[in-house]
Amino acid sequence: MPRDLLNTESTSSQLQNTAADTSTDRLLQNNKQYAQSRQHLPPSQVIEPSMQTAILTCMDCRIPIEDALGLKPGQAYIIRNAGNVVTDDVLRSLILAVEGKEVREILVIGHTDCALAKFDSNAFTNSLKNKYQCAPCVPTQFHAFPNIRKNIRTQVAKLKAHPYLAEATSIRGFIFDVNTGKINELVP
Numbered sequence: 001m002p003r004d005l006l007n008t009e010s011t012s013s014q015l016q017n018t019a020a021d022t023s024t025d026r027l028l029q030n031n032k033q034y035a036q037s038r039q040h041l042p043p044s045q046v047i048e049p050s051m052q053t054a055i056l057t058c059m060d061c062r063i064p065i066e067d068a069l070g071l072k073p074g075q076a077y078i079i080r081n082a083g084n085v086v087t088d089d090v091l092r093s094l095i096l097a098v099e100g101k102e103v104r105e106i107l108v109i110g111h112t113d114c115a116l117a118k119f120d121s122n123a124f125t126n127s128l129k130n131k132y133q134c135a136p137c138v139p140t141q142f143h144a145f146p147n148i149r150k151n152i153r154t155q156v157a158k159l160k161a162h163p164y165l166a167e168a169t170s171i172r173g174f175i176f177d178v179n180t181g182k183i184n185e186l187v188p
């Protein structure tokens with residue numbers, strides 16, 4: 001049997017005491033400090049976001065969305081994907097949020113300099129097909145767009161047109177400036 005399997009416990013404790021090797025290790029170290037310093041709230045039966053709000057934004061790591069909006073844990077749902085695109089899965093989460101969790105306001109927040117606006121979905125799909133030598137598989141498209149502002153308007157329109165989101169009283173579109181951190185409204 002390999003030695004590392006025989007010494008699982010000691011290896012595990014050594015890992016805890018050595019410098020983190022990967023980003024995941026560093027994040028888990030950060031979490032230990034977070035969990036130690038976190039103020040434990042009393043258990044609550046209420047899991048609805050207190051601001052009755054859901055936010056769809058891009059996964060771009062230059063958007064610290066909680067900080068940018070002054071959000072605290074428990075206040076809003078945050079859904080992120082590449083290009084803040086209203087995919088089937090985003091609709092799944094939003095419909096659950098609106099129907100089951102009392103969400104009434106939805107914000108779509110795109111951003112300046114979005115990578116999806118400099119991207120050719122078809123070329124990328126073909127390059128994957130060639131690289132991995134297999135037919136296109138899920139996802140079959142990557143939802144690139146040539147115009148950032150138009151994309152935000154398109155995504156808001158998709159939400160407003162969805163019959164299951166009628167309980168959402170407000171669906172608005174915004175753009176986050178990655179240089180200034182300012183959020184401006186595009187679709188009231």
Ligand SMILES: [Zn+2]
Nearest residue numbers: 058060114115
């Ligand atoms: Zn983006």
